[in-house]
Amino acid sequence: IGGGFIGLELAATARKLGAEVGVIEGLPRILSRGVPKEIAAIVDERHRREGVKILCGARIATIGHQGDGANILLADGGSIAADLLVVGIGATPNTELAEAAGLAVEDGIAVDETLRTSDPDIFAAGDCCSFPLSHYHGRRVRLEAWRNAQEQGTLVAANLMGAAKLVASVPWFWSDQYELTLQIAGLADDAAVTVRRDLSDDAFILFHLDGEGRLIAASAIGPGNAVARDIRLAEMLIATGSRPDPAALASPETKLKKLLGV
Known part of the structure; x- marks a missing residue:
């Protein structure tokens, strides 16, 4: 379930291993978040050519057990049986500790351009934090990508030592x-x-x-x-x-x- 990067990468891997694969996406097309439709269409066609069944614009009513597998009942009355069901429909940042500490939260732990939180003694980095991007007029974003986490971890380490470096990388x-x-x-x-x-x-x-x-x-x-x-x-x-x-x-x-x- 989910036609984003995670769902489609898993679908491709499973198909190469010989599994029969279906992808259920609630939006009108796959990769609707940040990927142009021209490129998404090529990925869609490549998966279908490989035998992956992609169902877009689908709403799920219920998910239940069926033997050792699962049964997905769709809102239109259709159903899909599967031996294995993987849900990849997005990530929610863990902000409970930050909230308990009284830190500002805005789609993640809110930090400034140095990755400092609303408490000057606390920094945050990676998928859990939202930060302003100077390349986009200070627009606040939260990025779920390994390179972002890696670069921000290094930047925070430097800033803890007093470097006062700013986030400058392009997503x-x-x-x-x-x-x-x-x-x-x-x-x-x-x-x-x-x-x-x-x-x-x-x-x-x-x-x-x-x-x-x-x-x-x-x-x-x-x-x-x-x-x-x-x-x-x-x-x-x-x-x-x-x-x-x-x-x-x-x-x-x-x-x-x-x-x-x-």
């Missing part, structure tokens, strides 16, 4: 499913313009710009490491607040390094 996510790798840098929610650059016959990158022409995110998909280099360069462009020419972004002949000035 980055990735997922491997079958031979495909999906990578996203930045947050595309406020994009006004999206430009596509084809990297090869089976790989492309989407550049997302805001209303002022600033590059705020990039989304890409392709086999293996086909998109890794371009996403890394896009991440650097986002970090510098670049306003590249959309025509240059769309043209494979224009090197992204040139847009960085290196």
Whole structure:
């Protein structure tokens, strides 16, 4: 249950191991959180080609035991029997300790740009905290990704020693499913313009710009490491607040390094 990264990665792995797999998603499409529909459609098609049954827009009425397995009754009256049921529908941060300590909580433990909580002697890092992103006008976010947790842990350690470093990294996510790798840098929610650059016959990158022409995110998909280099360069462009020419972004002949000035 759940057509996000966790559910789909598990579906791909289970299918490669020979299991019959079904994915139940309540929203109209899979990967609706932060993944452009063009890329989500490719992932959807790849799973279906592999034999995964994907049911979108489905509402679950009840879940019950059926022998050693489970039976899922859908709101429309249909039912699905399964030997094993895995629910991957999102994460809720554990904030009970923070609340008991009187710390401010806002979709997670609220911290400032140094990851300091409302108590100056307490810091928080990783999936449990929400923090302001300078690249997005101080927008407060909570990121559930390993690199974010790793980088924030290092930053907190430095700040506990008095470094006063600020959160400056660009959000980055990735997922491997079958031979495909999906990578996203930045947050595309406020994009006004999206430009596509084809990297090869089976790989492309989407550049997302805001209303002022600033590059705020990039989304890409392709086999293996086909998109890794371009996403890394896009991440650097986002970090510098670049306003590249959309025509240059769309043209494979224009090197992204040139847009960085290196």
